[in-house]
Amino acid sequence: MLRINSVNKTFNKNSLDEYAALNNINLHISQGEFVTIIGGNGAGKSTLFNAISGSILCDSGEIILGDEDITYMPEHKRASFIGRIFQDPMKGTAPNMTVGENLIISYMRSTNRNVIGVPSKKEKDYIREHLSSLNLGLENRMKTKIGLLSGGQRQAVTLVMATLVKPKLLLLDEHTAALDPVSAKTVTEITKKIVSENNITTLMITHNISSALDMGTRTIMMDSGRIVMDLKGEERKKATVQSLLAKFN
């Protein structure tokens, strides 16, 4: 599904600050896999996401999603089939627009609609239904400005926005890290539900090692721009927070 072949990215080349954020990364992910990514600060996790989503271009190597080589595709084009959610709940939504309008934009974008089209009643109902499946009562607040919602609620709406139309790939960049424990738990549950119900291929960065093992089907650890550990199947079931923490050092 996603094949990353010998990708390299070096920042500040030929200077004292030169450092290899991605150092010959090879990663193959099959359809429907849910991969959690852990690693210290500066390990290259976010750079990997930036390279996949196109906010940075890699120096060498290739990124293939499905049958398509997306290594040099512009960011906004990739975004129509790659959903990405950031740590900052403010980043994923337009605060002065209503919950409904935010959802309509992302829905109409991913269905490749005529730019001067308006959503039909049926589509609006579909969006509302989707929102009500979160059980947060947000379907009754479609006309509320999204800036008035709490961080957890905003992050939940962002998740729905990214998955209204099933993306080929979902990137979650520590999307619960800025939330209080209760909201974080809610958003985590929603994530699990949406990903498993739709069988979406997902990559999730987290600093919470127990949730890295608890969620998903595979866990990788990065360090200094390399993938230093790749756990799946039986081996992953046996792994504990302690055994992973030991590897960190």
Add this chain to the structure above:
Amino acid sequence: MSLTAFIGAMELGLVYSLLAFGTYISFRILKVADLTVDGSFVLGAAASAMLTFEGMPVVGIVAALTLGAIAGVITALLQTKMGIQPILAGILTMTGLYSINLMVMGGKANIPLLNKTNIFTYAENFGGRTYKIIVLTAIITVVFIILNWFFRTLLGLSLRATGDNEDMCRASSINTDSVKVVGFALSNSIVALSGALVAQMQQSADVNMGSGMVVISFASLIIGSVIIKDNNITMGLLSVVIGSIIYRLIIALILTTNFPPSYLKLISAIVVITALSLPNLKRKMEINRMGRGRKYAKNQLS
């Protein structure tokens, strides 16, 4: 205020509310103070005046809409493709437009249109004293309906989202550069329409008639937003019309006193400065007050 003065103020309020529609798109929706307006307003007036002079007032309006859109596209490209700061991009287009406007006007700084047929003369027979108001209301209603529909389409929603959160737009696969081009084109097209109508209504076009238009339109936007607080699009557009009319009524009132009209632009500037700085000043004053309160409490305790 006499009835004539009142009707005059209404006419101006209506015709300049189109100008304010234009800046509503750039200033309120895209959150950029677009100074192209001072130039594209005259561009519209110049094109409309030249064609009205030749006996084609309607063609003049269409030409104004088109040329205004082109001016907007240039400003947007300077910002997005050339990476020039938004304010400077507007100033550059505006400066360049001064020469273009003179060129359109055949090198003359003023085009008088006395006794030429214009789009208002068509309504003269049945409209009585308010015939200009009737024509303007009809045009504004059409523009209002089009804009109100547009901002509910995917493109319109994308435009609003681009001004609100560019990160989110890129993540939703919106090409923000193209969206900005559309936004500035639409904005300046409507501004040029306003200029075109002013030229036909006042039966003359002047190469300097655009100076200060940005500030005047901001004053209308601000007055409007004080009166109608709800800022969804329909209410926002409505507040723009109301703001523009009230602004003109205030000016008309000032003119009934002995106040010298040359101060009008200064007043507009002060209105805008006050309105934009008020929220900040209020907060600072509140912080100061709280600080003083704490000092007082401390002194009482010690």
